[in-house]
Amino acid sequence: MAFQDDSAMTLDRLDLGQRAEVRAVTGHGSMSVRLLEMGFVPGVQVALIKRAPLGDPLELRLRGYHVSLRRAEAKRVQISGVTK
Amino acid sequence: MSRALRIAVAGNPNVGKTSLFNLLTGSRYKVGNYPGITVETREGSIRPTKAWQPRADTPAPTLVDLPGTYSLTPISEDEAIAFRALTGAVDQVAPDAVLLVLDASNLARNLYLALQVFELGLPCVVALNMVDLAADAGVAVEAKQLEAALGVPVVATVARGGVGLDALIKQLAQADQVEPAKPRLLEPAAGHDALRSCLASLEVEGVSPARARWLLAATAAENLDLCGASVDERERAASLDPRELEQAIRSLVELRYAEVDRLLAQLPSDAGVGQHNAKRDGALAPAMARSAKIDAVLTHRVLGPLSFLLVMALIFQSIFSWADPLMGVIEAGIAALSDVIAGALGPGMFTDLLTEGVLAGVGNVVVFVPQIALLFLFIGLLEDSGYMARAAFIVDRLMARVGLNGKAFVPLLSGYACAIPAIMSTRTIASFKDRVVTILMIPFMSCSARLPIYTLVIGSLFVANAPVFGPFTQGGLILLSMYLLSTVSALGLGAIYKRTLLPGPTPPLVLELPPYRLPRIRDTLRQVWDRTADFLRDAGTIILAVTIVLWGLLSFPRVDPAELGPGETAIERSVAGRVGKAMEPALEPIGQDWRIGIGLIGSFAAREVLVSTLGLVYGIENADEDDAPLREVIRDAKDEAGAPRYTRLSGIALLVFFVYACQCMSTLAVVRRETRSWKWPAFMLVSMTVIAYLAALLVFQVGGALGLG
Numbered sequence: 001m002a003f004q005d006d007s008a009m010t011l012d013r014l015d016l017g018q019r020a021e022v023r024a025v026t027g028h029g030s031m032s033v034r035l036l037e038m039g040f041v042p043g044v045q046v047a048l049i050k051r052a053p054l055g056d057p058l059e060l061r062l063r064g065y066h067v068s069l070r071r072a073e074a075k076r077v078q079i080s081g082v083t084k
Numbered sequence: 085m086s087r088a089l090r091i092a093v094a095g096n097p098n099v100g101k102t103s104l105f106n107l108l109t110g111s112r113y114k115v116g117n118y119p120g121i122t123v124e125t126r127e128g129s130i131r132p133t134k135a136w137q138p139r140a141d142t143p144a145p146t147l148v149d150l151p152g153t154y155s156l157t158p159i160s161e162d163e164a165i166a167f168r169a170l171t172g173a174v175d176q177v178a179p180d181a182v183l184l185v186l187d188a189s190n191l192a193r194n195l196y197l198a199l200q201v202f203e204l205g206l207p208c209v210v211a212l213n214m215v216d217l218a219a220d221a222g223v224a225v226e227a228k229q230l231e232a233a234l235g236v237p238v239v240a241t242v243a244r245g246g247v248g249l250d251a252l253i254k255q256l257a258q259a260d261q262v263e264p265a266k267p268r269l270l271e272p273a274a275g276h277d278a279l280r281s282c283l284a285s286l287e288v289e290g291v292s293p294a295r296a297r298w299l300l301a302a303t304a305a306e307n308l309d310l311c312g313a314s315v316d317e318r319e320r321a322a323s324l325d326p327r328e329l330e331q332a333i334r335s336l337v338e339l340r341y342a343e344v345d346r347l348l349a350q351l352p353s354d355a356g357v358g359q360h361n362a363k364r365d366g367a368l369a370p371a372m373a374r375s376a377k378i379d380a381v382l383t384h385r386v387l388g389p390l391s392f393l394l395v396m397a398l399i400f401q402s403i404f405s406w407a408d409p410l411m412g413v414i415e416a417g418i419a420a421l422s423d424v425i426a427g428a429l430g431p432g433m434f435t436d437l438l439t440e441g442v443l444a445g446v447g448n449v450v451v452f453v454p455q456i457a458l459l460f461l462f463i464g465l466l467e468d469s470g471y472m473a474r475a476a477f478i479v480d481r482l483m484a485r486v487g488l489n490g491k492a493f494v495p496l497l498s499g500y501a502c503a504i505p506a507i508m509s510t511r512t513i514a515s516f517k518d519r520v521v522t523i524l525m526i527p528f529m530s531c532s533a534r535l536p537i538y539t540l541v542i543g544s545l546f547v548a549n550a551p552v553f554g555p556f557t558q559g560g561l562i563l564l565s566m567y568l569l570s571t572v573s574a575l576g577l578g579a580i581y582k583r584t585l586l587p588g589p590t591p592p593l594v595l596e597l598p599p600y601r602l603p604r605i606r607d608t609l610r611q612v613w614d615r616t617a618d619f620l621r622d623a624g625t626i627i628l629a630v631t632i633v634l635w636g637l638l639s640f641p642r643v644d645p646a647e648l649g650p651g652e653t654a655i656e657r658s659v660a661g662r663v664g665k666a667m668e669p670a671l672e673p674i675g676q677d678w679r680i681g682i683g684l685i686g687s688f689a690a691r692e693v694l695v696s697t698l699g700l701v702y703g704i705e706n707a708d709e710d711d712a713p714l715r716e717v718i719r720d721a722k723d724e725a726g727a728p729r730y731t732r733l734s735g736i737a738l739l740v741f742f743v744y745a746c747q748c749m750s751t752l753a754v755v756r757r758e759t760r761s762w763k764w765p766a767f768m769l770v771s772m773t774v775i776a777y778l779a780a781l782l783v784f785q786v787g788g789a790l791g792l793g
Contacts, residue, residue, distance in 0.1 A: 036337040
């Protein structure tokens, strides 16, 4: 069984219906700033609601609203404390 | 008499900002454009009501409706407009006050922008909009309580129902006296050393703390050029330590969100708790409860794409066929008017100018109105209801492969009906480069004006009903191939343009899926009218002018019918006829002759005009009403040696030419309108004509070499 490194857990690896807490947004540039400003700041709870019919992008829920991100962008969001 | 107050209307997208603006101004406004781009702002005075009249010595305040934005760190041009108008950066004056529209059901995100606006230190009035929906979702917030927490006037409104308007107008009329107008800045706390040090580097003489904060964010977002920073500021920004900058922007955003949470926590528990819990519990989005049920179908793995196809088919079908009767009425009306004028004035050159030049030109413009109006009605309804975001969600994966995002899909699809409204609908695409890529792709989509040409050529040179296999006939399969060719070419060329001519990263997708709402039909209709008027005014004049010029080319010099040789028609002696004949050496390699050349000149007005122009060349009246006689003539036409003038191969070459060629001045006029420059229409005309010629050449020469001629 593969060892699951929790420090590398990112938003794109959540299963449907799972929730987690945002730890950090990695990287730099406009996309990282936009993710932060849309509310992906440490301590915020985020849930994976749905995947688009073709598997990408994702529908996420945080701060009382729904937002869609591509998997490539969700990968920038590090998470911890995954719960069902 | 004192100057009118200028009040900027700001808010997140989908908060009902435009409805509120329309109500406050009575939908009387000017649409303003920024040079070089077509992001619009709208400006209008507050309309006096029963409860409020402007004082005799002060004009009513002017409202400026800004594009919706999530923050003051712009990443696209429409957000940059909102940013510039609010901050006064880039040769603009900051507004006297701000009307901040907040979605009452989602303060946990909306308050972030509010805090950034407060930093600017402008007088601010908050419209707490959609309080009815917030109450339904069980997260109602009292305006008074929010007012106490924020320290600025807050008025509860329901823009849809006109609730709270009078109270809001009263606040706006005295907006410049709102206290406090001091910038309310969040100071770096313990552990925010990087933020403190970056701000210290930026916050020099003449740079306000608020300016230092947005400079910092714009530097981190690598978007300083959207913000109009000075040379000195750019130098200081460039000298920041990259690692410190990354840390600083994180601290700054976290600081603001911590303040949002602190403000929410101040609201009484039963009111604020639902909002506040949204932060704690990712499973809660009270305002989305009903929408999530609708999405169980509309973004379902199987039902989602099906309903998407159904919606698109409905739009496509409506533009394709519902507009048709209206277009018929317009064409018949123009024809009847022509007859009346011709009857009243008698035959003559002036009559021809009036009927075949001016009236035909007006007809060429007005005939697009049903399609434009219908497309924008549908797009408006889809946007305002919240479905457009779902459509982008469903097709984003496909569009990402071209290098665009889901928002480019609807304009491209609309291109099958008509490129004119489709090009106008690209305004929702945030990046100008991506918009131009989409605009360049659209005319390759096989529009409805190509159909008469396809049917003429297929009907003349092929046996449309000859079965090939199963239910498929020659006509159907050729038609299908042309549509496939056009679609594949549009997507392929789009991908090439995106990687060469207009390079840029695939636009990221950070797309809010807002709650579904009933659109306010009056706002939608108003937008339909704005778009249509826009087209009539800007593109219409160009189309009218070119129609008259084309009429001149096809009619002059005038010839006495007695002078014509056997089988010769007057059009051959016209300027266009001579140019057509001069073009023949270039047309032969693609299997065409000078007659088609004249047709190509005439059909620059609109593709389907090829049919009537060829009718004139062959001396057949009313060829565009019934092309059967023309088909026979084309089929039977022989060259000097007695061989058929047109072969099947030359027919296919002509079809392929029309798939690619930009034979449509109206498209060029609209591209000029939308890109605000002649550069892109010129590029479009040249590149499409070259591609069309080369493709037809390839078909005719390779086909000929293979013995298919």
